[in-house]
Amino acid sequence: MSIDSAIQITLSGLATGSVSALLLLGILMIFRVSRAVNFAQGQLGMIAAYVAYAFFAAEVLPVWLAIIIGLALASILSLLTDRIFIERLASRGALGGQDFVVTLGVMLLLTAAAETFLGTQTQSFEPLGNDVLFEFRSVILNANQIIILIATVVILITFAFFLRTRPGVSMRASAINPDLARSFGVNVSRVKAVTWAVSGLLAGTVGVIVASRLSVDPYYMTPFLISAFVAGIIGGLDRFAIPILIAFGLALYQNWSAYLFGATAGTASLFILVIVLLAVLPKRFLDERHEARA
Amino acid sequence: MLNRRVALTLVPLVVILASAAPVLLNRYWLFLVTTLLAYVIALIGLKVLLGDAGQFSLGQAAFIGIGAYSAAVITERYSLALPLEILAVMVICGVIAAIIAIPALRVSGLRFALVTLAFGELLQWFLRENKNVTGGEQGLYTPPMLLGPIDGKSQLTLYVVALVLALIFSVLAWHIPSTKVGRAMAAIRESPLAAESVGVSAWRTKLFAFVFAAIAAGISGVLIAHVSGSISPTSFGLFSSIYLVVAIILGGARFVFGAWIGAIYLVLVPALFTTIGLDSVYVVLSGAVLLVVIMVFPTGIAGVLSRAMRSRQNSPGKVNA
Numbered sequence: 001m002s003i004d005s006a007i008q009i010t011l012s013g014l015a016t017g018s019v020s021a022l023l024l025l026g027i028l029m030i031f032r033v034s035r036a037v038n039f040a041q042g043q044l045g046m047i048a049a050y051v052a053y054a055f056f057a058a059e060v061l062p063v064w065l066a067i068i069i070g071l072a073l074a075s076i077l078s079l080l081t082d083r084i085f086i087e088r089l090a091s092r093g094a095l096g097g098q099d100f101v102v103t104l105g106v107m108l109l110l111t112a113a114a115e116t117f118l119g120t121q122t123q124s125f126e127p128l129g130n131d132v133l134f135e136f137r138s139v140i141l142n143a144n145q146i147i148i149l150i151a152t153v154v155i156l157i158t159f160a161f162f163l164r165t166r167p168g169v170s171m172r173a174s175a176i177n178p179d180l181a182r183s184f185g186v187n188v189s190r191v192k193a194v195t196w197a198v199s200g201l202l203a204g205t206v207g208v209i210v211a212s213r214l215s216v217d218p219y220y221m222t223p224f225l226i227s228a229f230v231a232g233i234i235g236g237l238d239r240f241a242i243p244i245l246i247a248f249g250l251a252l253y254q255n256w257s258a259y260l261f262g263a264t265a266g267t268a269s270l271f272i273l274v275i276v277l278l279a280v281l282p283k284r285f286l287d288e289r290h291e292a293r294a
Numbered sequence: 295m296l297n298r299r300v301a302l303t304l305v306p307l308v309v310i311l312a313s314a315a316p317v318l319l320n321r322y323w324l325f326l327v328t329t330l331l332a333y334v335i336a337l338i339g340l341k342v343l344l345g346d347a348g349q350f351s352l353g354q355a356a357f358i359g360i361g362a363y364s365a366a367v368i369t370e371r372y373s374l375a376l377p378l379e380i381l382a383v384m385v386i387c388g389v390i391a392a393i394i395a396i397p398a399l400r401v402s403g404l405r406f407a408l409v410t411l412a413f414g415e416l417l418q419w420f421l422r423e424n425k426n427v428t429g430g431e432q433g434l435y436t437p438p439m440l441l442g443p444i445d446g447k448s449q450l451t452l453y454v455v456a457l458v459l460a461l462i463f464s465v466l467a468w469h470i471p472s473t474k475v476g477r478a479m480a481a482i483r484e485s486p487l488a489a490e491s492v493g494v495s496a497w498r499t500k501l502f503a504f505v506f507a508a509i510a511a512g513i514s515g516v517l518i519a520h521v522s523g524s525i526s527p528t529s530f531g532l533f534s535s536i537y538l539v540v541a542i543i544l545g546g547a548r549f550v551f552g553a554w555i556g557a558i559y560l561v562l563v564p565a566l567f568t569t570i571g572l573d574s575v576y577v578v579l580s581g582a583v584l585l586v587v588i589m590v591f592p593t594g595i596a597g598v599l600s601r602a603m604r605s606r607q608n609s610p611g612k613v614n615a
Contacts (some may be wrong), residue, residue, distance in 0.1 A: 037404065085585065085589065088589065089589075098588055100350070101539075101540065101543050101584070102588055104536055105581050105582075105584040106581070108536070108537075108581040109581030109584075109585065110581075111581075112577035112578045112580065112581050113578055115577060116578055222532070226411070226415070226532075229411075230408065233405055233408045234405075234408075237404070264419070264422075267419055270412075271412035271413075271416045271419075272412075274408060275394075275412050275416075278405060278408070279396055
């Protein structure tokens with residue numbers, strides 16, 4: 001194989017990796033502030049894309065406005081999940097696995113709503129740059145891939161800086177010790193609300209980008225959600241950098257195995273890797289040492 | 295857990311209803327009730343794994359799938375009678391579960407869920423890729439069961455088999471919490487560290503729960519294969535596993551009765567909505583109902599029922615039981 005095709009596979013792997021990295025970032029932010037595992041993240045993106053599609057396909061709104069409405073909706077739904085369920089569960093005491101069930105419930109509800117009101121047929125989305133190709137030597141990338149790569153890098157760097165600013169520190173403080181944060185004048189509840197809303201916005205963005213690449217049906221986000229969770233769970237949901245790097249690593253690994261062993265091997269190789277990793281990694285990498293925890 | 299007096303009134307009630315069912319029901323309802331009983335068995339497995347041992351699995355539907363596909367292949371190619379077929383499926387599911395346990399039981403919580411999810415996805419891939427055995431995306435037609443001189447094609451026979459198996463598993467699961475391994479499970483669920491420090495083997499206890507859940511799912515799969523007549527990969531995918539978890543939590547993961555309520559939610563409720571022509575309402579409603587139940591009754595419907603019964607029994611002569 002030539003250098004060019006190696007670059008090609010690596011770059012398109014990174015573009016796919018940035019999709020799951022962005023999805024994962026939202027999941028990690030939520031886990032950080034609310035200790036809740038958000039299974040609905042993928043379907044929030046699906047709803048954003050679907051609603052945007054419904055508006056522009058009916059030709060009531062221009063594409064850009066339809067997408068903005070979709071993103072706003074994802075953000076609001078995410079905020080509502082926190083306000084109606086997670087905050088209320090948290091105020092009753094520790095989340096004892098009920099957070100899983102609530103976000104699974106929201107995920108099923110969003111899936112059902114999409115199936116019922118928007119149909120189960122696959123719809124093609126606006127290409128959003130998928131049809132604009134750039135060629136350097138024989139490496140071909142489309143504008144959509146380039147945009148997501150740049151956008152992801154910008155978002156991740158912004159986020160890394162944000163964690164060091166005052167609101168970023170209040171976010172970390174509310175996660176580590178909410179009572180102490182409160183006594184320093186941090187409005188913990190508002191920090192959580194903003195985090196859920198931003199995470200919903202991220203989910204919507206990812207949903208629209210993936211939709212423009214593939215097409216829209218109620219289940220198209222599932223593989224990306226699974227990849228994001230695989231990276232998050234292996235890397236640890238209470239960290240940021242390591243799981244995000246793993247998300248990119250897994251996408252590269254999947255793209256390369258699909259290239260080397262055929263298209264259907266990509267999925268299988270991911271799950272074989274998961275099982276092998278968890279079977280052989282020393283326990284100290286997995287945070288599975290038996291420690292007394294509060 | 296429902297106490298003994300409640301059990302003594304419930305069991306005869308179930309038996310009477312169960313024996314009356316085939317007389318009262320037509321073919322379609324008999325099919326539904328048999329499917330329901332099959333899911334009761336799978337959910338009882340999940341009750342032991344999640345409710346007793348506290349392990350969150352996203353692979354229960356995959357084990358149902360292994361049971362169903364094995365049943366189809368075993369009956370078609372080897373013409374084994376039902377008892378042998380069930381035995382074979384128990385061995386297959388038990389061995390596969392023990393192998394999956396090697397990576398799965400090293401880790402806990404979400405990572406355990408991830409290993410079971412990965413296993414489920416690998417099974418999906420295997421079922422879709424090996425067309426000559428599994429029929430690929432289209433799936434397989436499943437032959438009726440073989441039962442020696444008894445007519446295996448009869449819906450009624452299958453119903454009786456399913457009922458007997460569901461009752462056996464209910465009784466087994468009822469007894470588990472009061473056995474040694476059951477108490478070990480409770481210890482592991484509440485505090486793995488404390489359990490290990492008093493000599494409970496977390497590995498062996500979790501292995502028991504995981505293998506038990508897999509075998510229950512496998513037997514459930516045998517019944518589902520025979521009752522439905524055809525099987526395809528999508529019925530055993532991630533979403534089905536999620537629905538099983540949802541059903542047992544909704545029913546009440548700490549209660550055997552919760553598995554029965556969960557199966558009603560999975561099988562009968564959608565059928566009822568279809569009968570009254572509101573099936574599109576059901577899909578939306580089921581997510582909404584789940585959210586309401588979890589917010590209002592964190593221990594599931596069976597939890598609320600048992601508390602209600604207990605307080606009614608205790609109320610005479612007691613202030614504010």
